[in-house]
Amino acid sequence: MLDWLxxxxxxxxxxxxxxxxxxxxxxxxxxxxxxxxGSPPLKKITFVYKFKEGPYQNCVQLFKESQSIGPKLSCIGVFYDDPKKVPGPQCRCAVGSILSEGENEADEELLKSYETSGFNVFSFPEATHVVTTSFPHRTFFSVLLGIRRVYPRLEHYIKERRLCAHPFLEIYREDLIQFMVPLARQGDFYVPEVRPAERRLSEQEELHSDSDISGADSNSEYSSGSGVLLSDSRETSLAGSCVQDQGERNYRRRSSRGTSSKELDWEQSGGRQSEREERLHGDSNKKSPEVQELCGAVGGEE
Incomplete structure (x- = not known):
């Protein structure tokens, strides 16, 4: 009997x-x-959302709330900060549902229901170039697996190719989770609640995005793998590092092109003044205080 048990x-x-x-x-x-x-998995969209600051694991309730109003709509999450670099309470995201995509019209009744529940309305354009991947959406556990497995690979891909990509979008279809990170027009993917200063920084990056996009085109090869469970943190926006990288590239471009015409005028003026001082004092190793001050100003501008 015991053996049987x-x-x-x-x-x-x-x-x-x-x-x-x-x-x-x-x-x-x-x-x-x-x-x-390559091309985005998402066309231009109109969506409803709630903006939230805090640890990303607390966004689950917003997804549930949005889905309860429009259960047949695709959910979307936009994540603006890297939780490894930004404290959890300061991480920002926008979570909601897609009302319409492409040329389709939004359901007015659903829109009113969302607005009554405190959701805001915003639109994203169709991105021209993105970093993208997808993951099966079969069970609730698929969401956890997707976050843990996808983000480390996205981060590696972006860093390896030195791409400027942000913010990170998650689109929850019926049987697929699509991950998308814009490489151009990033400022259009920042909802109004995000600080205006960061939107301006993003828009400034777009002025130089052509070179980044051309690099993206040349690196359109893919990486794949099965992997195992990794860190439970969500690898989100690399906006800060992109701004820094962009600044370094701008500095190198400026150095390679030389100084501006204004700086050249100052340098030439300083050079002529130096020659006059040398002829007056007969000593090429001495400069008057005025010349030293001028040279210091030029050095500061450079």
Whole structure:
């Protein structure tokens, strides 16, 4: 009798383990993750959202609230900060649902329902170039697996190719989670609640995005792999590092092109003044205080 009970317990445990293993595998544990650069998986959209500051794991409630109003709509999350660099309470995101895509019209009744519940309305254009990948959306566990497995690969892909890509978008379709990171017109993907100063920085980056996009085109090859469970933090916006990288590139461009015409005028003026001082004093190693001050000003501008 005891042996029979032990056998039943062991069989039940094995069946439970097999069920859990099958559930995890079905959720996407071994699914290939292909990251590439190219056309976006999303056309221009009109969506409703709520803006939130705080740890990204607290966004689950916003997804549930949005889905409860429009259960047939695709959900969307836009994440603006990297939780590894930004404290959790300061991480910003916009979470909601897509009302219309492309030339389709939004459902006015649904729109009113969302607005009554405190959701805002905004539109994103169709991005020209993006970093993108996808992950199966079969179970709730697929969301956790997708976040843990996809973001490290997106981060590696972007850093390896030195791309300026932000913010990070997640689009939840019926059977697929699409991840998208714009490479151009990033300022258009910042909702109004994000600080205006950061939107201006993003717009300034777009002035130089042509070179980045051309690099993206040349790096449109993909990377793939199955991987295992990684960090539970969401690898989000690299906006800060992009701004820094862009600044370094601008500095190198400026150095390679030489100084501006105004700076050249000052330098030439300083040079002529230096020659006059040398002729007057007969000493090429001495400069008057005025010349030293002028040279100091030029050096400061450079």
């Amino acid at each position: 032990c056998l039943c317990v062991v069989s039940s445990l094995l069946m439970g383990l097999l069920t859990v293993a099958g559930y995890v595998l079905y959720s996407g544990l071994l699914s290939d993750i292909t990251v590439l650069t």
